[in-house]
Amino acid sequence: MTEPRRSSSPRAKASRNAARGSAQQWAADRKAAEQRRNRSIAKAERRTTADSVRSAEPAPTAAGRARVEDSPTPTSYTETPEGYRAGFACFVGRPNAGKSTLTNALVGAKIAITSGRPQTTRHAVRGIVHRSDAQLVVVDTPGLHRPRTLLGERLNDQVRATWSEVDVIGFCIPADQKIGPGDTYIARQLAEVRRTPKVAIVTKIDTVGKQAVGEQLLAAVELGKEVGIEWADVVPVSAVAGDQVGLLADLLVTQLPVSPPLYPGGELTDEPEQVMVAELIREAALEGVRDELPHSLAVTVEEMQPRAGRSKDRPLLDVHAILYVERQSQKAIVIGTGGARLRDVGTRARLQIEALLGTPVFLDLHVKVAKDWQRDPKQLQRLGF
Numbered sequence: 001m002t003e004p005r006r007s008s009s010p011r012a013k014a015s016r017n018a019a020r021g022s023a024q025q026w027a028a029d030r031k032a033a034e035q036r037r038n039r040s041i042a043k044a045e046r047r048t049t050a051d052s053v054r055s056a057e058p059a060p061t062a063a064g065r066a067r068v069e070d071s072p073t074p075t076s077y078t079e080t081p082e083g084y085r086a087g088f089a090c091f092v093g094r095p096n097a098g099k100s101t102l103t104n105a106l107v108g109a110k111i112a113i114t115s116g117r118p119q120t121t122r123h124a125v126r127g128i129v130h131r132s133d134a135q136l137v138v139v140d141t142p143g144l145h146r147p148r149t150l151l152g153e154r155l156n157d158q159v160r161a162t163w164s165e166v167d168v169i170g171f172c173i174p175a176d177q178k179i180g181p182g183d184t185y186i187a188r189q190l191a192e193v194r195r196t197p198k199v200a201i202v203t204k205i206d207t208v209g210k211q212a213v214g215e216q217l218l219a220a221v222e223l224g225k226e227v228g229i230e231w232a233d234v235v236p237v238s239a240v241a242g243d244q245v246g247l248l249a250d251l252l253v254t255q256l257p258v259s260p261p262l263y264p265g266g267e268l269t270d271e272p273e274q275v276m277v278a279e280l281i282r283e284a285a286l287e288g289v290r291d292e293l294p295h296s297l298a299v300t301v302e303e304m305q306p307r308a309g310r311s312k313d314r315p316l317l318d319v320h321a322i323l324y325v326e327r328q329s330q331k332a333i334v335i336g337t338g339g340a341r342l343r344d345v346g347t348r349a350r351l352q353i354e355a356l357l358g359t360p361v362f363l364d365l366h367v368k369v370a371k372d373w374q375r376d377p378k379q380l381q382r383l384g385f
């Protein structure tokens with residue numbers, strides 16, 4: 001494998017200066033890191049997804065919010081060990097390549113929804129990996145694909161914007177599928193992002209034998225040559241079996257600049273709770289639906305409020321959400337005979353939301369038709385894309 005190329009971005013330079021040890025430089029670096037983080041957060045907030053609509057009331061903070069209590073992340077300059085690294089990584093790859101599952105495996109918690117349906121991920125989710133030597137912020141982006149709708153184009157724009165902001169890019173290639181035109185299309189686009197180091201990741205290695213893994217690794221190297229990418233590393237992983245996930249984290253961390261942490265210790269994601277709740281409902285609704293319906297589904301959380309008048313030891317969180325579909329016929333499918341399917345979606349989503357927030361939940365779901373929202377600029381904007 002080749003020596004990783006050094007980024008010459010202003011941030012990378014600032015980080016290298018900091019590595020030379022001056023406290024003044026460290027402070028400058030920290031400021032740059034904070035500014036970058038704030039820019040990135042502000043951008044994400046502007047992009048509020050189709051799956052989240054803010055209610056007038058602030059979301060309640062629940063004790064069970066995705067975080068870890070005993071995080072090794074340093075809390076001050078004096079505590080930050082020499083050579084500590086922090087920065088952003090993102091995974092790209094065709095839809096269904098295993099990017100979200102890998103993000104969750106690295107973070108050690110479910111912060112991105114996954115499903116067997118392509119194009120499950122619709123917005124960039126940031127998951128935070130805390131280590132004693134580094135903080136790795138993984139940005140899970142939608143799978144890049146040839147766009148067929150305006151929504152598709154917007155998702156692709158989002159992916160490319162993320163590429164230009166991160167310190168390292170992991171290109172995911174599933175072990176169980178031959179490299180095809182979809183992968184080559186993405187690799188060619190990726191080759192245009194010149195300065196950022198790129199790691200080829202062969203995912204889902206638990207699904208095939210050793211020989212097939214070896215062949216896919218070689219195919220990944222060939223693909224790099226074909227499109228002009230010099231991989232910083234090529235690594236096989238299984239997020240489901242937990243195979244080589246730690247090694248992948250090590251490899252990604254070596255590509256990060258020397259920098260103080262970007263997020264406080266313990267936080268596993270900066271995703272607003274309402275967005276995570278909307279995503280869990282969408283995940284439950286995706287299960288078992290076929291054909292084009294998954295693409296037509298969007299979820300908005302309209303309101304999330306602790307039930308008034310409940311005692312502290314018997315809290316209840318009221319969540320009101322709307323599932324949007326594009327056509328009347330789809331509405332009937334989502335609701336099911338006598339409402340059976342929607343009830344089932346509600347039960348599964350409620351259990352996941354309760355696990356996430358650590359509080360009992362009353363979940364109220366409604367289904368509405370937003371005609372052809374994926375192609376309608378006005379509706380896309382209203383839904384946050």
Ligand SMILES: Nc1nc2c(ncn2[C@@H]2O[C@H](COP(=O)(O)OP(=O)(O)OP(=O)(O)O)[C@@H](O)[C@H]2O)c(=O)[nH]1
Pocket residue numbers: 093094095096097098099100101102113114115116117118119120121122141142143203204205206207237238239240241
């Ligand atoms: N056996 C196995 N299955 C995996 C592994 N990683 C992901 N999967 C499965 O592959 C499917 C797609 O995984 P996702 O993580 O949602 O894929 P993605 O690349 O984020 O998909 P998009 O959101 O469409 O871009 C899911 O059914 C996962 O359970 C793995 O390591 N092993």
